[in-house]
Amino acid sequence: SILDAELSTGYHFRPIKNWINDPNAPMYYKGWYHLFYQYNPKGAVWGNIVWAHSVSRDLINWVALETAIQPSIKSDKYGCWSGSATILRDGTPAIMYTGIDRADINYEVQNIAFPKNKSDPLLREWVKPRGNPIIVPEGGINATQFRDPTTAWYADGHWRLLIGALSGASRGVAYVYRSRDFMRWTRVRKPLHSAPTGMWECPDLYPVTADGRHRHKGLDTSVVSGPRVKHVLKNSLDLRRYDYYTVGTYDRKTERYVPDNPAGDEHHLRYDYGNFYASKTFYDPVKRRRILWGWANESDAAVDDVAKGWAGIQAIPRKVWLDPSGRQLMQWPLEELEALRGKRPVSIKNRVVKRGEHVEVTGLRTSQADVEVSFEVASIDGAEALDPALANDAQKLCSMRGAHVEGGVGPFGLWVLASSKLEEKTAVFFRVFKAARNINSTNNKPVVLMCSDPTMSSLNPNLYKPTFAGFVDTDIAKGKISLRSLIDRSVVESFGAGGRTCILSRVYPTLALGKNARLHVFNNGKVDIKVSELTAWEMKKPALMNGA
C-alpha cells in the first residue's frame, strides 16, 4: 500500500522483500566492502535462514549478489546462522558460521567456508571444505546454546576465536578456541569471560587504543598488545535483546579478559539504548577505522511485516573508538553518509527556546533527513532532583518522565516525524538532573538523561512503542550538549553528545509521512535553552540500495 512505501527506509540498508536479521562477516576485500546477513528467502518472518550477500565500494551504495551460504551439507542442513570473517595470513578470507544439524532441536556446530575463487573481488561463491563441522559442542557444553563464532585473531603462532554460549541456566559465556591451521580447533579450558546475564549471542572482541593521538584509529583484530591497547568485549543478551559491552584487558597468555570496571557486566554500557542487536565490528584497512554494523528489528506487528513484505534493517554503519576517558566507546555515523546530504541545508543560529515553546524547522522535507543541533544551557541551577531509586534506571526514568512531563532543565530536544497538528511526533531529548550518584557520576556531576519517546509517534494503536533511554557521560555544567538524528521514514537513529549515547527507534507514523513530516525543536523545561546552531539536510537515496 501507499503507507508501506512511505515507511520504507531509504538510506538504511534493508531487503527489498523478506526478513533480515544479524549482520554477518563484514569485511573489506580487494576494493569492496562485503556485508552478509541472516535472511529468510521465503518470507517476512524469521526462518529458513541463509546468508544473503551485498557488496559496496563506499558503504552507502549496495549491490545484492546471489546467496552466499545456504544449507547444503549435513552440518548446516537446518540453518546457516551467524558468523564472522577472518582474513588469513596469505590474504584468503575464511568464514566461520553456526550450522544447525538436527531437525528436532537447534543442535549447533561450527562450520567453515572459503571463496571458490580468491581472485573474484566480489567473492560470489563460497565452498565448504570436507571436514565440516570443524567445531562441535563437547565437554559438557550445552549444544543448543553454542553459536556465533567471532573474527579470529593471530598471535604467537595461534589463531583464537570466541563462541557464545550458555552455561547452566543463566551464565553467559564466551569460550576461546585455538588453532594453528584454522581447521583443527581446541577449546581453552577456562572461558575468556562469563557473567550471570543469560545466553551470550554474537560475541565480539577487539582492540582499541587509548593513545590520545591515535584515538580515532581502529586496530586490526590481531593487534593484541602494544602501547595503550585496550579491548572491548561485546555480547548480545538474548534475554533482554540488547548489545552490551565492557572495556577491559585481554591477556593472551591466560586467554582471559578482565573488565576495567569490576561492576562492568552489571552496569550495562550499551552500544545503543534502543532497537539495535546482534551487532558486529570489522577493521577497515582503507581508512584505518573500526566499523560497527547492527540490526534493528521492526517494532510493528508481525502481520504488518507480512503485509508489507519485508522486515528488518541494518543501522547506519558507525565508526567506533575509545573515549579519551577510557570509560566508554564513542560512535559516529560513517563520514561517507554525508555524501547523501542535500545541497541546501536549513540552519538556525542562536535561537532561544523558552519554557514550553517549540520552534518548527521549515524549508525542507524532513521525512528523510540528517539533523545536527547544539544546545546551550545557561545554568543548571533549576535542574530537577534525581530520585535515588531510579538513578541507574534510565529507561524507567524516561518512561515515567516522558517528553511531555515538564522538568527544570529539559526535557529539550527534537520532535521528529511530527504531523502538522502534532498528534504524531517522536521526541528525542535530554533531561538534566541535579548532581547525584549514578552509573556515570559521583555526587559532583549533574546527571544527563537522553531519551527517545515514541509514545506519541503514531495513531496506529497496534504498535509496540517502547521508550528508550540512556545516561550521557558528559559534563553539562560546561553548558553545552549536541544531538544528531538520522531520520529515515520509520527509523530515528540518534547520537547524543558527539556519539557518547546512541538510541535507534523504529516508529510507524500514519500522518507524519512524506512531505507531511515536520521537525521541531521543543523545550518542556522551566529554564530557557538556546539552540546555538542547528543544521538540517534532506537526505537523498543512494543510487543503489539493494538488499536481497
Ligand code: DQQ
Ligand atoms: N540470530 C542468529 C543466531 C544468533 C541470533 C540466528 C542473534 O546465530 O545467535 O538467526 O539474533
